[in-house]
Amino acid sequence: MFILVNTVALLAITFSVTNVFLNFYLTTAIFCKKRVHKKSDFSLIYGKIVVDMFCSADTSTYLGYFIIRIVDSTIVIKNLSFFIAWPNFNLGTMRCWIVFFIALDRVLATCIPISYHNHRSKIPMLAISLFIFGYAIFEYYILFVLCGYVLDVPLDCTIFRCAVGTCYHDYWKWYQQVMYSSIGTLSVILFFRLFIWNSCSKTTNNNKTISRATRISLIDSFIIFAFDFFPVFLTAQWPQINTNTVGPFGSLCKSLGFVIESSIICHFLLGNKKVAPTSLSRTSPMIM
Template identity: 25%
Template sequence: MRVDATHNCALDIMSNPQEIARLLAEPTNYTYNELSLIGSSCQHIHIPRLTEAEYVFYLHLITLLSAIVTAIAIYCIIFQSAPSMGKFKLCLLTLQSWTFVTDFMLASLATPRVFFPIIGGRPLGIFIKLGITVPVQLYVGFGCFGAMVASIILSFLYRHQVTVNQDNILKCNRWFQICVMIMNYVILSNALLPALFTSPDSQLATKIEILRNEACPAKDLLHPDSYVLQSSVDRLFPYFCGLVVFVGCQCAFMGLHCSWILFFSTLTTKLSKKTRKMQAKLLVALVAQLAIPTTLCYCPMAYFAITTLVDHYWQLGYWICTGTGILSSLFTIGVCWFIMNKHTLKQKTWKKLEYQMILLRVFFDVLTSITSGVYFLSSMFTLSYSEVIPFDVSFMIGLISSSLIEMRSYLAVVIAIERSCATIFSIHFFRYRKKVPNISIIGFIITMGIALCVVMFWYCELKLPLKEGCTNFNCAAPTCYQDYHAVSKTVYSSLNALFSGILCIKLVSLSWTHRNIQSDLRKANLLSLTDGLSTLTFELFPAMLFTKGIVDFNSIGPVFGVLRQIGRAVEATVMAKLM
């Protein structure tokens, strides 16, 4: 894409040192005006979102969270894992260590701000303040990431070699395994060298050429710390695709072969039932350990990188987001129906006080999943066939779904409070809990759901038909409704997290003193903690991040609803396993 002739003429003066100095003196925190080198046509793309200070703060916060999670993971691997894991502990420790080093490097030491779709960026971290050059930071950063990927291959290789029989042709000797891993570490740790060796000789000339040809480049592209790694993606794109295939083929082959041996093959008789079960659990744990960060981190990063390079307004993101929401809704409905059928019609678990509110939550999960799935589906039809299903219809379905979700969220708070009281004041709780009828709790949560509709149509005075240009509920909802919903969400999410934290501390203290907990009480507590963790991960944290405008809702789709539905699917799976 090239800019218009007027813009090109204006950019011809970029080679003037005084003009460059003037441009560098302007604010560089995503702010654009008529005096900037970016034309007014870019206002809809480059809007004020995050200042550099906020961006650096968030990345440093990621480092802190990564340090806490890494410390817990290392403690669990060393002291809480079974002795039968053997040397696999070393593989996990290596992977966890390189993961933290990569997080620390990217989030604190380098802290890059990437200039998509330009293959370049500007470091804002500790290294640039120490005077370390950008090429060195790139090499170290990608080297750490490559070592982390090689550690993943090491984990798969160990699992594969432990699983296959001694007489299998794929059973390798120790020295061959060492050579394979050395090759992976060397190749992947130095994967960026071809890009560094072929980087532009003159950074200033390359930046000026980009300004002449790119419609909406980053505002601080001419900053002395900014660095352009490649002027075009065409040269090294096949090389990096080959690296992805190289890593993917190794992990996929070893993972699929292990799965065949452990789950499907009837020819393997040398593995006892106990050993087979243990190896299967370890393989599933390894796959889950990779699937979670890949799904929640690397896939979104890859999507934003690819779609930005292709087109700023590629609608594939909307279809992926909405399709994921529909699949998550169907999965949640199936699992929750299984739980309801098993524990209400067959086992009569609902008669136990510990499970009554939890099973009511499952019932609300079914209702919210149905309405959410219908909303996602209607949104897709509205986007393609607005004359058949107007957006007003999708909006009303979304409002009904939001009301049910509000009821379910406050029910989760009630469960968290109930579980905390049951664990801390167990004798008094069961004495007085029976005096509180469930119908009063149901009335409270229904009232909180109806309040959303009252705020929408009475306080905010919403009128139909709605304004054009929105493709999801959050975009079309009035500002006063969003403010009320944000406060409400903060209240129930914070209360859920607070009482879940109290419950977690109490359970840890009971475990530390080796006190036994009744089986039903323990299961109910774990189910409540699962909901609290899901609310924190899939609702509270995304809400805090998205309110800063980092994600464009108009192009991505119903992000909040999809993330929430994924959380419900995870909860339902854990619940089915625990119960």
Template identity: 45%
Template structure:
């Protein structure tokens, strides 16, 4: 028995199940206990709470089965690894798309606030559902048709890559890399936009430019919390997803046999930290009077 693998797997289980409970509590705080004010501009963020909750739960089940395989090999059920691993990939896809849409939404709000607030209400947040579901169906085509995967796993199959085969694992790695690149690029655009307007509003002596900058902040302030959470998510992805993935690709000794589910441990530690930060922010916030955009227009 590899103590490192057991330690990493146990830590990953604790982080994932804790993420499940904390994200579930956030949802209950908004929709049931009403201890957190519900905001229309946060709808996609609330959806992400639900996705992260499901992600943590299904990952925890997967890791629990991994620990059972390690401690009680005779209890291994043939092909069960696939049926536990496949939902992890599905939910991972949903989360990837959701984070991309949230970041894109915030970029559009920051870069073109007038157009955004005039037309965004015409587009339902529910459009995310058919897009992600359609892509999940397409992933079945990739797995079964393109990769020609057959559900016939060896009994010693313990990690996600083994559960879905090398072909699909390679596709999934590319999918994540493209997602990270898009989310990272959009986050840089968003940061640059906010930085520029923040400095303009504070340093300019031109009354007209100052007026425009103030108008910009008045437009985005009502949903600024969603913008901050989008940037937080991008930071968490970079620190707890991208960096561990780079380390594992560059250091041959960091493989599943030697360090266990290291990527899953880092990923769900990031989810847990992010959920905790959001929990502290949401439960400590006080109602703030938004600046009237109409008055800015007519003043």
């Protein structure tokens, strides 16, 4: 069991560090080296890349501390688990909202392209960004006021759950379920519109080329289902699969999903210098 826990932890930290470098490479290519022509229609995707980089960096720190605790349980810093875990929850909240808005944007651009083209500019990116940051700050109120959290992490705590308390962790599970269900619903609508609707349509002049942003949105949804939701489902069905028995299995799956997603985004943004294709709609999307 000791070997299995260490193997899972080492694989998880390897994937997590790899994703940090991939997203750092993407960030510098976009904002510093100008290898990617920045477009306003990719603003949310750029933001997700930055959030993913910091999220993976925090996960790497947690996994490093986890491995150290396995090797020598006497090496412990009081309350350090909270200061590692809390940013991960906060960044995870922001990431869920970003993916949700990307999926919503794609659905609107694909299903009602004319109305989208006429009204999308009325909702500035600043408003969306302020909402996401505002909700992340609101979680401080949930943790410290509604849940009455007191910073006193047990010395034997090595997982995120005990670092933030049962109350907040229960809220976080509820929040994830709501957000994943919403993102999944939007993705089903998008998939239906792109593939089923167009395949059954008798109109011959449909543009069947899918924009890069739409592809990224569908990939985000698949990664969330396969590497976030499904592992949680497994651990819920088989409680014996936990950190004590198999190591940080959830972090391993999530980090692997991040690496796959970042590699695909690298290919979309850096691997193809041709002009980006338009979406399936006749009107080019304004934001995605």
